[in-house]
Amino acid sequence: MTEKHPIGLSIRGGVKVYPGTRALKGVDFDLRMGAVNVLVGENGAGKSTLMKLIAGVEDMTEGTITMDGREMRFRTKADAVAAGIGIVFQELNLFPNLSVAENIFIGHETTRGGIDIDIEAHREATRQLMERLEQNIHPDTPLGNLRIGQQQIVEIAKALAQNARILILDEPTSALSAAEVEVLFRVIDELTAQGVGIVYISHRLEELIRVGDYITVLRDGVITGARSMEGVDIPWIVKAMIGSSSKEYGRSEVANFGPEIFRAEDITLPRAGGGFTVDHVSLSIRSGEIVGLYGLMGAGRSEFLECVMAQHPHSGGKFWVEGKPLTERDVPGRIARGIALIPEDRKRDGLIQIMSIRENLTLSSLPSFTKLFHLDLKKEAKTAVEFIKRLTIKVASPENPVSSLSGGNQQKVVIGKALMTGPKVLLMDEPSRGIDIGAKAEVFRTMRRLAAEGLGILFVTSDLDEVLALSDRIIVMAQGRVTGEFPSGTEAAKVISATTPNAQNSKDIAA
């Protein structure tokens, strides 16, 4: 095994100290070439920090990095790139205003005479990369027009374009659909066959077991497990990660559904190039029910939620809340009628990063602290603290900027903001995206509790386990249409087959 996968890079005694915290406490890490080195741990365990050290984004406080027997020191990212190390960050580092080709070659443009950018060469190289990644993306497409999943593929292409020998993928699949994940895994196989060493960070454990050759588990800046992937199963990983056995998301109390609380009929959203992004979708949610909206990336799930939240003025169709038609055409009106949305992209849509935690929590419900035009700051602060406690958000002070929180806690702030409006229907778009397993379990428990309190919850997810474990009812969307509806306890295979109706039974649909 060792012969087959030589160690390409190793860290001994790696320590990284940030002001106030020791993110890494003496870590020994071996990176094997031609293999997938899986790195797993809860948020804040130090995975990202470790990778930043390897990629030269951060300088190590103590310890050594050795490559091919020579001690290396990466002070800047350029040093690491020169040594053949590429990294794809979880948060995409792309330019929405530039084209795909321009993004891929940003910072290392092919030029004629050092001045003139060789656009044609870029286009050609991009075309080849996209072919290799099996993506039908034109090199001249502005990046901002792509879905997040496609943008991630572009980010991977960017690292590949630099001929990296070591490629670090930080949560590459967190926004990818099942089909895109398959493509990514094929690319990873191909790269490892060529001898590239891959470091793969993810929260999706079953994915890790599938793709990994070696596994390293981090907890609180210490490595708690490192071995070859043979014989590793999810309970082992979870035990190494959090030191206890796996958490259950399943229902603990008996289902108790009330009357229908929300209904959508014939919702349409025309697509720019003809056809529909949301194609005559009708669904209903009962009070106390958690409905999972499952489907592949681009199936129109997020767009449907956006229609409910009045984000698309051109959409058609009708909504009802508690049997009364929803006629309000703007966001404040819909919030007032009891609809709350937790958006997919926390940073872009969910939070005002420079505002404090308190101000973010109360932003949607200021009217309830207002008399005429006077804002009762005391009442506001009290309610904010109440919600921080209720949702167990870990904060030093509610006055700190929300950007200082970890992903899971930021997500709880978004949820808190939605709950403060006193919603009847909660729309959650990928509520567990980019948060660690502990925070995830807490978010799911919160969803259960809210449903038990009589809310109707409609949540979008790309994670099959999640949708199966959490939903009272599963609705599957594909290409803008509802292609299946299943009760809880349905077999996974049935749900999956509904996501690609054209592949199996295109005749049935056409008929």
Add this chain to the structure above:
Amino acid sequence: MTAAPASTPAQGSPLLLTLLQARTYLALILVFGFFAFMAPNFLSVANSVIVAKHAALTAFLAIGMTFVIITGGIDLSVGSTVGLCAMVSGWLILYGIDLGAMGTMQFNTLEIALLVMCVGVFVGFVNGILITKLNVAPFIATLGTLYIARGAALLSSGGRTFPNLSGNADYGSASFPGIGAGTFLGLPVQIWMLIAVGLVAAYIAKRTPLGRHIYAVGGNERGAALSGVKVNRVKLFVYMFSGFCAAIVGLIIASQLQAAHPATGETFELNAIAAAVLGGTSLSGGRGKIGGTIVGAFVISILSDGLVMMSVSSFWQTVIKGLVIVAAVVIDQAQSKLQARVALQQEAALGR
């Protein structure tokens, strides 16, 4: 955060942070103390009143500008609006409004003031509509209204000055010069007006949903919209408020000089922006305080008046003003970095 030195003592940062946060006030004390020593008569009552009156004019505009900048916009039209409003008040005093067959309508001082304010608010309304409904970038929209308002001011008199605006007792406008020259309880009327407008603006910023929404729009427009903030309405308000502030300045200047010149208020917008920035308002939006802006306006005015009293050449004055503004922004950047780090440390200390 990128790499930060590991050895920063935990207690040192908050003290430095407090100093940095109070920097506008420190700057005020510094310039004040400096000129009190260096310039003869600087502390005399007469001079203090003059400086305060100058500062008030900048402060009015800067208050309106602060709201606009917090939403992430900019209002270049305020200087021209000042000119236009001065001309309108001159016109109303001299000619009233000609209703054709029904004769001429004349106004008393209060009515004139209200009408002029309506003109200012209307300019702001046009800015707001251009920016929200027609999607014009704030810089361009207000650049356009800058020219339009200035042109309208010039057209109103054919480029001439409206002289002798002492008002007419028959129409009840004899008290017009009092706006700029009168005093109340020993303080000039315009200082009372500044106190009123300043308090109202600070109240709006701190204690009303509207104020919170202004900050939210500047911090993340998309996020604010999804949280139920009526973004367009907020933007419309800030530009109208800025126009209102400009109208006040136009009134005061016309009253003070008892004359209205169409070039009144040229480049005032730059002083207003400078005062806001000096007071800690971030041009990228989301951050700024009314109190800071007013202090910033006073720093700029004391600086220029003090330098005049020390008979520093006006060319050097310009250079010094520029240096102060640049220094203010550099310090501002240092502060926000430090602030973010302190907050991160606090969260890190929680163990996560």
